[in-house]
Amino acid sequence: MQTASPAPVEVPRGLKGVVVTDTALGDVRGSEGFYHYRQYSAVELAQTRSFEDVWHLMMIGELPDAAQRAAFTARTTALRVLPPEVADALGVIARGSRAAGALDGLRTALSLLGAGRGFAPVYDLTPEQRREDALVAAAAVPTMLTALYRLGQGLEPVGPRTDLGYAANYLYMLTGEVPGARETRAIEHYLISTIDHGFNASTFTARVIASTGADVAACLVGAVGALSGPLHGGAPSRALDTLDAIGSPDKIDPWIREAVLAGDRIMGFGHAVYRTEDPRSRMLRELAEQEFGGPRVAFAVEVERQVEAILAELKPGRELHTNVEFYAGVVMELCGVPREMFTPTFAAARVVGWGANILEQAADTKIIRPAARYVGPAPSQPVPVV
Structure with missing residues (x-):
């Protein structure tokens, strides 16, 4: 005996204000002008902690002590170097995406990174393996973005340095010069402040893909695609x-x-x-x-x-x-960031938030599958005979 389908739930356009899941990563309280990462004010974190500290908070769940910070920094800086198959392909990707820019090229580069690093579906991985893939991707994104930009400008890529923090290394790979303390801290403020921001379009996209059990690279490619829209990241x-x-x-x-x-x-x-x-x-x-x-x-x-x-x-x-x-x-x-790299710089920060959301979503095996309200011609009409 067939059971009737449940009645659809009417929701606002764009899912505005609709709660779709629980999260421990943070929230945006729009009426108060306040947002937070886990239990801490995001603005206070930007003003007082390093990018690596907040990255650790989002991925591991706590702010690091000195020993944890040193270990996490060493672990992530080692992941900045791209696999040869990815590095060798960036020139071709940059030529193909020259008109669109580094952000469009990043979609292809992320797919190659996932293949080169052997990313597997998050559905098949342990939480530790998922986290490792998310760290690999987040560490590599600044290297890929800056290389794609420089190659598109006819310049040689600048390789990452392990003695520079995330923000300083990003500016260094972008410009070829070690940035000053003022510029480094200013960019770090910006990067930390944009790591995460509720269920925005790109974050929600990443979570929808993660809910299917796809690999981390696939989730991030979808997020980058959403970010490329002018109403979101442009x-x-x-x-x-x-x-x-x-x-x-x-x-x-x-x-x-x-x-x-x-x-x-x-x-x-x-x-x-x-x-x-x-x-x-x-x-x-x-x-x-x-x-x-x-x-x-x-x-x-x-x-x-x-x-x-x-x-x-x-x-x-x-x-x-x-x-x-x-x-x-x-x-x-x-700080010397070229205008065409503004949105890619945003992506270099948000990739950490995307990764944390992917990990959280992967822990839930329920696929995200909403419904739509049909408004076309009334069915069922006879198919015309030609």
């Missing part, structure tokens, strides 16, 4: 494009008013979750003002002030503030 460079388009302080008011009245989106403002100031934006603004200063930072701060005032006037009742992308672009530019 805003930092677009926010700087807005600053460039405005040009000078006297043009802020007319430029913004015209854009808002035309219905255009002001890139770098508004967020899907926050209804108050984005804590990441506040932290990066303070960092830019205190550590760098100068006309570029002052102009960005003035644009922020006037945009928020104009939006409050023209769109009363809506809370629209800068999001992380606005000052992320300013900080990365000040």
